[in-house]
Amino acid sequence: MTGDRPDHPIAVTRSSLPLLEEYVEMLKPLWESAWLTNMGEYHKQFAGLLKEYLHTPNLELFVNGHMALELTLQAMNLSGEVITTPFSFASTTHAIVRNGLTPVFCDINPVDYTLDADRLESLITPRTTAIVPVHVYGHICNVEKIGEIAGRYGLKVIYDAAHTFGETYDGRGIGQFGDASMFSFHATKVFHSIEGGAVAFRDEALAPVLYELKNFGITGYERVDSVGANGKMNEFQAAMGILNLRRVDAEIGKRKALAKRYRERLSGVEGIRLSPENPRVRYNYAYMPVVFEGYRKDRDQVFRELAEHDIHARKYFYPCINDYDCYKGRFDAAATPVAQRISQQVLTLPLYADLEPEIVDLICDLILR
Numbered sequence: 001m002t003g004d005r006p007d008h009p010i011a012v013t014r015s016s017l018p019l020l021e022e023y024v025e026m027l028k029p030l031w032e033s034a035w036l037t038n039m040g041e042y043h044k045q046f047a048g049l050l051k052e053y054l055h056t057p058n059l060e061l062f063v064n065g066h067m068a069l070e071l072t073l074q075a076m077n078l079s080g081e082v083i084t085t086p087f088s089f090a091s092t093t094h095a096i097v098r099n100g101l102t103p104v105f106c107d108i109n110p111v112d113y114t115l116d117a118d119r120l121e122s123l124i125t126p127r128t129t130a131i132v133p134v135h136v137y138g139h140i141c142n143v144e145k146i147g148e149i150a151g152r153y154g155l156k157v158i159y160d161a162a163h164t165f166g167e168t169y170d171g172r173g174i175g176q177f178g179d180a181s182m183f184s185f186h187a188t189k190v191f192h193s194i195e196g197g198a199v200a201f202r203d204e205a206l207a208p209v210l211y212e213l214k215n216f217g218i219t220g221y222e223r224v225d226s227v228g229a230n231g232k233m234n235e236f237q238a239a240m241g242i243l244n245l246r247r248v249d250a251e252i253g254k255r256k257a258l259a260k261r262y263r264e265r266l267s268g269v270e271g272i273r274l275s276p277e278n279p280r281v282r283y284n285y286a287y288m289p290v291v292f293e294g295y296r297k298d299r300d301q302v303f304r305e306l307a308e309h310d311i312h313a314r315k316y317f318y319p320c321i322n323d324y325d326c327y328k329g330r331f332d333a334a335a336t337p338v339a340q341r342i343s344q345q346v347l348t349l350p351l352y353a354d355l356e357p358e359i360v361d362l363i364c365d366l367i368l369r
């Protein structure tokens with residue numbers, strides 16, 4: 001760092017990598033067997049390790065998180081309307097729409113930005129078949145209330161848990177809530193397998209359905225039973241996942257220390273809002289969202305000032321999904337005013353295991369000065 005500039009551009013995240021030598025070592029058996037994909041040895045190993053790490057008995061691997069979610073919705077044979085949140089990544093709603101289902105947007109709560117469970121019931125119609133909530137930034141949804149309402153109306157609950165890899169709630173793996181939870185192992189996430197994803201699910205009868213859907217519906221050498229897609233994770237991804245899983249706890253520890261440093265500097269500042277941490281959650285510190293509400297600089301000004309110093313925070317999530325051009329005319333974003341407001345006020349600051357603490361200090365200095 002020289003003066004008030006980092007030596008190199010700082011992005012909001014940076015993919016974590018094992019030693020190259022370790023990865024190359026993992027690849028040697030692949031060169032020997034020439035088995036590169038289609039549920040090979042690493043695929044099997046990785047799935048087993050993940051079941052243990054995520055405390056979930058049922059899990060299926062996918063080529064990425066999006067396919068995991070899209071095919072899980074398909075596996076559940078849903079119809080009609082699905083209640084979800086507009087405050088998420090494109091994938092969540094796209095997975096619903098690409099299944100021919102109608103998304104119904106529920107507003108978020110202004111404290112942790114997850115789906116506002118108090119508004120959920122009023123959106124349920126005779127056509128509603130499922131709820132797809134998102135554990136935003138690592139904050140866990142009101143799983144009790146969502147579960148209670150879903151139970152009463154006979155609705156499926158599929159969590160987008162892309163942000164909550166490895167988190168626990170009251171000591172339970174986060175993948176144990178609802179009927180299914182999707183995890184993303186994209187390169188930019190806390191834990192990654194280059195691209196990759198998984199679904200943890202409650203009903204073990206879903207296992208063969210998901211397997212078929214990710215493998216063209218093929219069930220035997222000369223037999224195709226359903227119209228499946230291709231969502232298979234390959235061996236290079238699984239090998240990367242196995243190596244990264246060994247390091248993820250240490251990485252989360254580093255993230256935790258950096259998040260604490262941000263919080264020490266930014267909490268209690270008039271006009272800057274940080275979400276409270278829930279003591280029942282073991283966090284993974286995936287993101288560092290900050291909401292500027294009545295601060296002397298607005299979100300866009302902070303974004304620009306940081307960018308001028310080669311620090312690239314992200315307006316994540318902005319715009320809201322119900323404001324996307326591809327959904328123009330279909331939804332009314334004004335119907336979810338809290339999501340709309342937060343999306344205009346929130347900035348996610350750089351946070352990754354190897355981020356230098358001095359950069360965190362610099363970012364705070366720039367915001368506060």
Ligand SMILES: *Cc1c(COP(=O)(O)O)cnc(C)c1O
Nearest residue numbers: 064065066089091162184185186
């Ligand atoms: C990353 C992400 C996804 C999609 O995951 P991919 O593995 O990139 O397909 C879905 N939802 C949310 C909230 C995400 O952050």
